[in-house]
Amino acid sequence: MTVLLATDATYRLLPFRFMRLDESDRGLLLTAETGEYLFLSEAQLDQLVNRRLPRHTPLYKDLLARHFIYEIDGHDPLPEMAAQYRSRKSFLFGGPALHLFVVTLRCNHTCQYCQVSRAPLGGSGHDLSAEHARHAVDRLFESPSPVLTVEFQGGEPLLAFDRVRQIVEAVQARNSEERRSIRFVISSTLHHLDEQVLDFAQEHDIHFSTSLDGPAFLHDANRPTPERDAHARTLDGIRRVRERLGHEAVSALTTLAARSLEYPEAIIDEYVEQQFDSISLRPLSPYGFAHSSRQRLDYPMARYVAFYKQALAYLITLNGQGIRLSEGYASLLLTHILTPFASGYVDLRSPAGAGIGALVYNYDGGVYPSDEARMLLEMGEAGLRLGSVEQPLETLLRSPVMGLLLSAGIAEGLPGCADCAFVPYCGADPIEHYARQSDPVGHRAFSAFCQKNMALLQHLFRLLRDGDDLTQRVLLSWLARRRLADLPVPGYRG
Numbered sequence: 001m002t003v004l005l006a007t008d009a010t011y012r013l014l015p016f017r018f019m020r021l022d023e024s025d026r027g028l029l030l031t032a033e034t035g036e037y038l039f040l041s042e043a044q045l046d047q048l049v050n051r052r053l054p055r056h057t058p059l060y061k062d063l064l065a066r067h068f069i070y071e072i073d074g075h076d077p078l079p080e081m082a083a084q085y086r087s088r089k090s091f092l093f094g095g096p097a098l099h100l101f102v103v104t105l106r107c108n109h110t111c112q113y114c115q116v117s118r119a120p121l122g123g124s125g126h127d128l129s130a131e132h133a134r135h136a137v138d139r140l141f142e143s144p145s146p147v148l149t150v151e152f153q154g155g156e157p158l159l160a161f162d163r164v165r166q167i168v169e170a171v172q173a174r175n176s177e178e179r180r181s182i183r184f185v186i187s188s189t190l191h192h193l194d195e196q197v198l199d200f201a202q203e204h205d206i207h208f209s210t211s212l213d214g215p216a217f218l219h220d221a222n223r224p225t226p227e228r229d230a231h232a233r234t235l236d237g238i239r240r241v242r243e244r245l246g247h248e249a250v251s252a253l254t255t256l257a258a259r260s261l262e263y264p265e266a267i268i269d270e271y272v273e274q275q276f277d278s279i280s281l282r283p284l285s286p287y288g289f290a291h292s293s294r295q296r297l298d299y300p301m302a303r304y305v306a307f308y309k310q311a312l313a314y315l316i317t318l319n320g321q322g323i324r325l326s327e328g329y330a331s332l333l334l335t336h337i338l339t340p341f342a343s344g345y346v347d348l349r350s351p352a353g354a355g356i357g358a359l360v361y362n363y364d365g366g367v368y369p370s371d372e373a374r375m376l377l378e379m380g381e382a383g384l385r386l387g388s389v390e391q392p393l394e395t396l397l398r399s400p401v402m403g404l405l406l407s408a409g410i411a412e413g414l415p416g417c418a419d420c421a422f423v424p425y426c427g428a429d430p431i432e433h434y435a436r437q438s439d440p441v442g443h444r445a446f447s448a449f450c451q452k453n454m455a456l457l458q459h460l461f462r463l464l465r466d467g468d469d470l471t472q473r474v475l476l477s478w479l480a481r482r483r484l485a486d487l488p489v490p491g492y493r494g
């Protein structure tokens, strides 16, 4: 016999979104505006929206606590929700915090996926001038952010080390009055590291970020040099940085070419062998390719997703064996899902991080809202230039390009995203949609950005719901940035 409960007129619904993950009895994912979530059955959702949920049940209490419903005679949930929402969007208050200086476009590599965002070693006209560098430092300090990251990009920035030196010294001199918290990072192959560079890095607390695409056979194929020794030289650079500046002074990023997708375990094993505690498994982006090689190097997102799931399973197994190695993108998404805080990651923000969170000072004195936007320039697309380093930050951020990016950069208002249960954890990437679909708004049904985030978020939510004890604990250890063995065990221990 079915008992129909009378409508409970004492509770009201708060705005939420939902998505069907599967047909199981907790197959519906509900997400609140605050980013809190619950898994429900279809019958429970039906009861909820028809206000027939019995009070005093655990589900009712969960829905109340997680801001899906409120009681008319209860406390006002809006101040709490507003505080949570404000924390999630706190990145908006600081202004651009990431400042990328493209000191040169010259490079000794001839990477297949980077044919248009580099220049030959001896090329001229591809270095940032001292005058432009001075202006760029002025723009940096016009940002109100109390925490700033100065990142040197190329090409290969160590080929223009005098300019790196000039900028670091100018920033530090100015900061003796400004008193901001400033972090310096050089993105480098580490092939041009010498004692002079290491001395300077030690003196000024500079960190390095390098590229390690896996074992030698993959890395050398991805990153050809005339001597065919890119992998060996990068490993030598990692060793030298660690010896001089400490183990944490160098991190590595992976670029996955089509062939890499066949070797998830080999790539991860290489990171274990080189004693990194984090790996970032990034798909190729559509920037910087010569048009002719794009079709050869690019791959369907579904292939990447299958690779990623296999890699994640392997990483969880390794962590269970006591090897600490987290995956960067999963850690970031878990921060978005399980905490009320902003991760600071500029590519997964709404409003979009380009320009608002990051600025790029190009070697030619142009200012761009992201590294991808300036790479599009090298492909012949100059439309995303904000202006020149000589213009004040306020003028740059009022440029028509920023207007365009913002009008297409708020995920909560975009077609497809507005109704998506993942929107509290996802972002808008108008530059990627512009690059791939020639439209900054883009169509989510054909969007590689959406396909990736949809698949990875679904996978992570399923792991959070169904994963065994080891999986849950490994994911939590990544979130907490702790070793699995150091993670407190919940509950009483007898």
Ligand code: SF4
Pocket (backbone or CB within 6 Å): 411, 416, 417, 418, 420, 421, 422, 423, 426, 427, 444, 449, 450, 451, 453, 454
């Ligand atoms: S990009 Fe896709 S996954 Fe992300 S919020 Fe929009 S529709 Fe959802």
